[in-house]
Amino acid sequence: MELNGADIVVQSLKDEGVEYVFGYPGGAVLHIYDALFKQDAVRHILVRHEQGATHAADGYARATGKAGVCLVTSGPGATNAVTGIATAHLDSIPMVVITGQVQTAYIGSDAFQEVDSVGITRPCVKHNFLVKDVNDIASTLKKAFYIATTGRPGPVVVDIPKDVTDPNIKVHYEYPSSVDMRSYSPTTKGNNRQIKKALELISSARRPMIYSGGGVILSGAHKELTEFTQKLGYPITNTLMGLGGYPGTDELFVGMLGMHGTYEANMAMHDCDVLIAIGARFDDRVTGDVKHFCPEAKIIHIDIDPSSISKNVRVDIPIVGDIKHVLTEMNNELGSYSNADNNDLANWWNQINLWRSKDCLGYDRKSELIKPQYVIETLYNVTNGEAFVTSDVGQHQMWAAQFYKFKSPYHWINSGGLGTMGFGLPAAIGAQLAHPKAEVACVTGEASIQMCIQELGTAMQYMLPLKVVTLNNRYMGMVRQWQEFFYESRYSHSYMEALPDFVKLAESYGHVGMRIEKPADVEGALKEAFAMKERLVFMDFITDKTENVYPMIAAGKAHNEMHMSSDRELA
Amino acid sequence: MRHIISMLMENEAGALSRVAGLFSARGYNIESLTVAPTEDESLSRMTIVTTGSNQIVEQITKQLNKLVDVVKLADITEGKHIERELMLIKLNVVSPEVRDEVKRLIDIFRGRIIDVSETTYILELTGTGEKLNAFIDAVDNKIILETVRSGVSGIARGDKSLGLTV
Numbered sequence: 001m002e003l004n005g006a007d008i009v010v011q012s013l014k015d016e017g018v019e020y021v022f023g024y025p026g027g028a029v030l031h032i033y034d035a036l037f038k039q040d041a042v043r044h045i046l047v048r049h050e051q052g053a054t055h056a057a058d059g060y061a062r063a064t065g066k067a068g069v070c071l072v073t074s075g076p077g078a079t080n081a082v083t084g085i086a087t088a089h090l091d092s093i094p095m096v097v098i099t100g101q102v103q104t105a106y107i108g109s110d111a112f113q114e115v116d117s118v119g120i121t122r123p124c125v126k127h128n129f130l131v132k133d134v135n136d137i138a139s140t141l142k143k144a145f146y147i148a149t150t151g152r153p154g155p156v157v158v159d160i161p162k163d164v165t166d167p168n169i170k171v172h173y174e175y176p177s178s179v180d181m182r183s184y185s186p187t188t189k190g191n192n193r194q195i196k197k198a199l200e201l202i203s204s205a206r207r208p209m210i211y212s213g214g215g216v217i218l219s220g221a222h223k224e225l226t227e228f229t230q231k232l233g234y235p236i237t238n239t240l241m242g243l244g245g246y247p248g249t250d251e252l253f254v255g256m257l258g259m260h261g262t263y264e265a266n267m268a269m270h271d272c273d274v275l276i277a278i279g280a281r282f283d284d285r286v287t288g289d290v291k292h293f294c295p296e297a298k299i300i301h302i303d304i305d306p307s308s309i310s311k312n313v314r315v316d317i318p319i320v321g322d323i324k325h326v327l328t329e330m331n332n333e334l335g336s337y338s339n340a341d342n343n344d345l346a347n348w349w350n351q352i353n354l355w356r357s358k359d360c361l362g363y364d365r366k367s368e369l370i371k372p373q374y375v376i377e378t379l380y381n382v383t384n385g386e387a388f389v390t391s392d393v394g395q396h397q398m399w400a401a402q403f404y405k406f407k408s409p410y411h412w413i414n415s416g417g418l419g420t421m422g423f424g425l426p427a428a429i430g431a432q433l434a435h436p437k438a439e440v441a442c443v444t445g446e447a448s449i450q451m452c453i454q455e456l457g458t459a460m461q462y463m464l465p466l467k468v469v470t471l472n473n474r475y476m477g478m479v480r481q482w483q484e485f486f487y488e489s490r491y492s493h494s495y496m497e498a499l500p501d502f503v504k505l506a507e508s509y510g511h512v513g514m515r516i517e518k519p520a521d522v523e524g525a526l527k528e529a530f531a532m533k534e535r536l537v538f539m540d541f542i543t544d545k546t547e548n549v550y551p552m553i554a555a556g557k558a559h560n561e562m563h564m565s566s567d568r569e570l571a
Numbered sequence: 572m573r574h575i576i577s578m579l580m581e582n583e584a585g586a587l588s589r590v591a592g593l594f595s596a597r598g599y600n601i602e603s604l605t606v607a608p609t610e611d612e613s614l615s616r617m618t619i620v621t622t623g624s625n626q627i628v629e630q631i632t633k634q635l636n637k638l639v640d641v642v643k644l645a646d647i648t649e650g651k652h653i654e655r656e657l658m659l660i661k662l663n664v665v666s667p668e669v670r671d672e673v674k675r676l677i678d679i680f681r682g683r684i685i686d687v688s689e690t691t692y693i694l695e696l697t698g699t700g701e702k703l704n705a706f707i708d709a710v711d712n713k714i715i716l717e718t719v720r721s722g723v724s725g726i727a728r729g730d731k732s733l734g735l736t737v
Contacts (some may be wrong), residue, residue: 027681118585119588122588122592126639130584161709182583183639183640183641183642184639306637307630307633307634307636307637308631310626310629
């Protein structure tokens with residue numbers, strides 16, 4: 001088949017099985033937009049800002065496990081996309097971002113809307129390409145999808161100069177069916193001897209702990225992890241990125257760990273003698289002070305990325321491989337290893353349940369002000385724990401992570417690594433397009449939502465019935481919390497003045513707006529909102545502005561140095 | 572500890588900046604870096620000299636391996652190896668005494684004079700970095716006009732080789 005470069009881009013996306021492209025047109029991609037116009041297999045979603053395009057593609061990827069796709073123009077189109085690319089990079093989300101570039105002959109001449117997109121994105125992509133020949137478009141896109149979705153996933157940028165998509169130059173088109181790259185072949189199968197060593201250690205554990213992260217979800221290994229955990233009967237904690245990798249409602253689940261993790265999860269981490277880390281990367285928000293991290297534990301680490309192993313914390317038994325493969329093998333062999341002493345495990349659980357009984361997530365349920373925790377709990381109940389929940393970054397993100405007990409993977413969508421405010425709304429757009437019938441809630445704050453609020457327009461254009469749950473405390477809450485704790489309550493520039501009337505704002509976009517000011521109205525409002533199946537409802541919950549996220553481990557402290565709310569200090 | 576990391580990379584535009592960017596982004600040291608195409612024109616060979624604790628060097632090799640353009644990598648300081656560096660050095664040699672002295676020195680160091688003008692010599696010297704340093708120390712500092720060093724090239728001794736098939 002003879003096609004021009006622009007048609008090759010679109011046809012390649014179609015042959016790759018891409019449903020949606022999130023993008024924004026501009027000079028350097030006009031040929032590609034013309035090609036998009038002539039077909040309807042690949043659906044283009046017009047965002048209001050390129051950052052929105054990347055987050056929406058990212059949200060789509062997180063909600064499906066498939067690669068998200070963006071199309072932006074050169075120069076500002078590409079630079080606006082950078083935040084979203086970095087967001088996907090830090091959380092290892094598969095994404096292919098096509099950026100237009102000025103004509104090959106103009107590259108390096110400071111031409112109109114020229115930036116070195118490959119150079120700018122290099123530190124925040126898994127890989128990137130500059131396509132200089134129309135004959136290379138299809139094979140480069142194939143490689144881009146292959147690299148983005150295999151091994152440890154990540155974003156791949158493909159920069160295409162305008163002349164390469166010239167409608168008048170036609171070449172033979174064939175989309176490659178496979179890729180063979182001598183420089184890239186991720187390990188998937190774990191080393192058998194390491195697996196045996198790990199199983200021996202696992203079965204001899206007296207105070208075991210499973211610590212699983214986003215890698216479980218990326219690998220699609222939630223079933224294998226659940227089987228593994230339940231066969232062993234060991235306690236399991238999830239990282240912020242790993243929530244939903246194990247059912248949050250199960251008795252073996254001790255909650256999230258880390259800076260705002262539960263008391264029981266962090267104490268169990270500190271006291272465990274064998275730690276089984278699965279698809280987690282020992283991030284500083286999880287480990288706290290690495291010198292006092294799991295001081296008594298032998299550590300097993302399963303991860304597909306060799307560079308994750310012993311990066312922050314030295315581990316004793318590394319297993320490099322795809323978690324799904326490795327856990328399947330471990331599950332098959334578990335039967336031949338039996339735990340030496342069930343008494344030890346029972347004692348360990350008694351200890352954990354003692355920690356659990358402190359009810360570290362307790363909050364004042366009699367308050368006359370709306371407690372943010374109550375909103376999330378009610379959201380959980382109203383949606384039966386089955387909604388796709390995206391979030392922005394800050395206190396609301398932590399409350400969503402603590403109080404929405406995710407039962408299954410792909411449902412909790414947040415910017416864990418980069419911590420990008422403005423992520424939630426566009427990510428919800430991506431998730432809703434991926435699951436048109438599902439309930440999608442964006443849990444946000446009045447500060448975060450304003451960072452990409454223009455995407456309310458996108459949601460209207462495509463009639464996406466998102467439910468925006470804004471916990472409005474008139475502060476950048478997490479900044480305010482740190483200023484209260486560490487800067488003697490000097491609230492430097494963390495107060496949100498001149499807030500818009502969110503109800504009117506939502507209405508001006510054609511959506512439904514609600515303001516909720518009393519605890520008694522929370523449940524009714526959420527039920528009413530979710531009953532409106534066809535409409536986006538923007539709920540502005542006026543919450544207690546003094547509420548802080550607890551428990552908390554201050555940055556650089558150990559897991560057993562947790563703070564509870566001031567009136568509920570723990571020993 | 573000093574390590575010499577030897578790599579085969581896809582000979583693609585931007586491959587060098589991926590490596591250089593990785594070192595600066597993660598705060599690793601580069602003592603020297605050399606890169607040139609190999610007998611297979613699709614590949615280039617890079618030699619990086621770096622310093623760091625074992626843990627850091629382990630991370631460096633893992634992070635380099637993770638770069639999509641890196642085909643093969645070895646820390647050649649782990650085994651027996653040879654390292655060489657090329658130096659071109661321009662000296663101000665006005666008097667016959669200085670010329671004689673320089674000629675004697677270059678003989679001892681097994682270097683060559685490769686350019687002569689009325690007032691200058693350009694010398695070519697190869698060897699380990701230490702040998703080149705020793706030569707610089709031996710020459711009167713006042714007569715050195717310029718030095719150009721290639722950075723280290725390294726290769727493993729014996730049967731071991733960094734090739735596509737091995």
